[in-house]
Amino acid sequence: MNEQRARLRWDRQTATAAIQQAAARGALLGAEHVLQASRQRVPIAEGTLERSGAANIDEQQLTAAVSYDTSYARRVHEDLNARHSPGRSAKYLESVLPESAATVQALIAAQVRRALRS
Numbered sequence: 001m002n003e004q005r006a007r008l009r010w011d012r013q014t015a016t017a018a019i020q021q022a023a024a025r026g027a028l029l030g031a032e033h034v035l036q037a038s039r040q041r042v043p044i045a046e047g048t049l050e051r052s053g054a055a056n057i058d059e060q061q062l063t064a065a066v067s068y069d070t071s072y073a074r075r076v077h078e079d080l081n082a083r084h085s086p087g088r089s090a091k092y093l094e095s096v097l098p099e100s101a102a103t104v105q106a107l108i109a110a111q112v113r114r115a116l117r118s
Helices: 012-039 073-078 096-117
Strands: 053-058 063-068
Touching: 012 053, 012 063, 012 096, 063 073
Parallel strands: none
Antiparallel strands: 053 063
16 A cells, blocks of 8 residues: 655644635625625615615624615614515515525635635
């Protein structure tokens, strides 16, 4: 039998930095997924609210955020008594979070796995 040897060189700082960068990339992909899902539920009058949506990442803190930036976004989100077109609703952002959690976790994990293979 042929004896095979392998040598592994582990640079903790480089590995940690690559994992953090990959996790941030995955978190941003996850936030973009949540944004896209929530845009499918945003009440539409003129489309301004839907277009104001954004996904952002703080790479140092590894936190992602999805937001809608109009003066009335919060009111529309919280008004459970308002009538909306079919498929559109209040809680357009909050309601997609539980449904998207597994996908967001998978997106982050995939980016970290990819970084560890490199």
